[in-house]
Amino acid sequence: MCAGPVREWVDLGRQPVSNAFLKPEEVDSETFFRLAVGICADCTMVQQLEPMPTDNMFRADYPYRSSTSAGLRSHFEEVARQLRDTELTGVDDLVVEIGSNDGIMLHTLSAAGVRHLGVDPSAGAAAAAVARGVRVRVDFFDERSATEILATDGPAKVIFSANTVSHVADIDTVFRGVDRLLTPDGIFVFEDRYVSDIVEYAYFDQIYDEHFYLFAVRSVDAMVARLGFELVDVERIPIHGGSVRYTVARPGSRERRPSVARMVEEEARYGIGEHETYLRFGRQIERIRTDLVALLTDLRDAGRRVVGYGATSKSATVTNYCGIGPDLVPFICDTTPEKQGRLSPGAHIPVRPYAAFSDPYPDYALLLAWNHAEEIMAKERQFVEQGGRWILYVPHVRIV
Incomplete structure (x- = not known):
């Protein structure tokens, strides 16, 4: 950029091309x-x-x-x-x-x-x-x-x-x-x-x-x-x-x-x-990873079904940094035809059409498209009415 020294503050590990959904x-x-x-x-x-x-x-x-x-x-x-x-x-x-x-x-x-x-x-x-x-x-x-x-x-x-x-x-x-x-x-x-x-x-x-x-x-x-x-x-x-x-x-x-x-x-x-601000941010990212993996593991071990909602570019960072694969999230549903029937980058979680979300509804949905949360939650009222719960992970891991 300006040729000044750049000091690293976080390493999110080995990551794929975020929008390369794979055959x-x-x-x-x-x-x-x-x-x-x-x-x-x-x-x-x-x-x-x-x-x-x-x-x-x-x-x-x-x-x-x-x-x-x-x-x-x-x-x-x-x-x-x-x-x-x-x-x-x-x-x-x-x-x-x-x-x-x-x-x-x-x-x-x-x-x-x-x-x-x-x-x-x-x-x-x-x-x-x-x-x-x-x-x-x-x-x-x-x-x-x-x-x-x-x-x-x-x-x-x-x-x-x-x-x-x-x-x-x-x-x-x-x-x-x-x-x-x-x-x-x-x-x-x-x-x-x-x-x-x-x-x-x-x-x-x-x-x-x-x-x-x-x-x-x-x-x-x-x-x-x-x-x-x-x-x-x-x-x-x-x-x-x-x-x-x-x-x-x-x-x-x-x-x-x-x-x-x-x-x-x-x-x-x-x-x-x-x-230092970013070093603190890096430590917060590590806590989120620990908490999210623990939650998904506990839900799986308890026999609960969790699916991903939104095969976003952002989800590549989450799934690969946290080591989340099909064993924890069997599939991600998405409305984009170009992504459907493919595997998510790096983590290789199957991407299914939007209709798969309600056929049948899962126990929990990991909201990977959180930047559209208000729009999505308004659209998916029936999911909640039938007992479904959303999992959010920023700014901290929680169930809503």
Whole structure:
């Protein structure tokens, strides 16, 4: 990042590609890496020490689809409306989204007649977006692709990205592309999980291969300044257990809002830039592992049936770090067709269609998609009415 020394604070062990849900015949060729995380002593950026190659993570068959969540659909519809009403007001303004996935955000802008382009390396996700009427370039976003987009579409008034910028270890390449493509008065807006919330609520499973960086306002402020930009606004948003929306512009082109300094001060009070804060977090992660494995083992030994709910990327960290396999959780149910009939990464727990959850209901459900807990629990009232109980593991292990 800034070439400062990075001090390790946790090692979550041997981990797989978090979204590589396997066919049974693919088990022997699975890719693993060491998931260790540190903090830069100079810029305080929290980052992995051994990145997984990007091509291994974001393949043509990348299975994640943002639109499967009603909460995310609502969120990105609002993002699109806000950008349309405040920034994309010119008749020919262009918005480019980095990591457009299945077009959940750009679909709203496309329907409003806004000139747009999504950039995503997953052919499968891009096809889903095209089916929604979204223009997509199947590619990684960097200086090369930005130059080609500039030649064909012209400069972008807005470049947007959600839960993607933190994925790129060589983040300089993204900002060189932004520099090439953005208009002089344009903005680069990106959303990502907030490390302060991750620490406060022990969301340790937010650490997986794709999340190479865990952003704080202070570290992002230093990062964008080093790369020739200015952080002009920040806003806390509730998705994914707590995220921040960062607005970046060319230096001097926009007024810097008081929210930036205010959040930097808050982080300092809570020790978000200090190595010891993360060492304590690492010890809390160890306690969660001990407690969760003990609970699942006791339930199994008592003849209780536990299934997983939500074959999320996060679940790869939980199952592999904790050593949870089919002996403790026989299967995980999930609504994503691309994951069904496959095995979970590393732990090789079968992933079954959503209908399997109620055929019949289990005694307990391990909620791996906890960031959608409110939506899921409202949907699954009958499970509880018939005696089912939820197992949650962040910020601590408990049955609800």
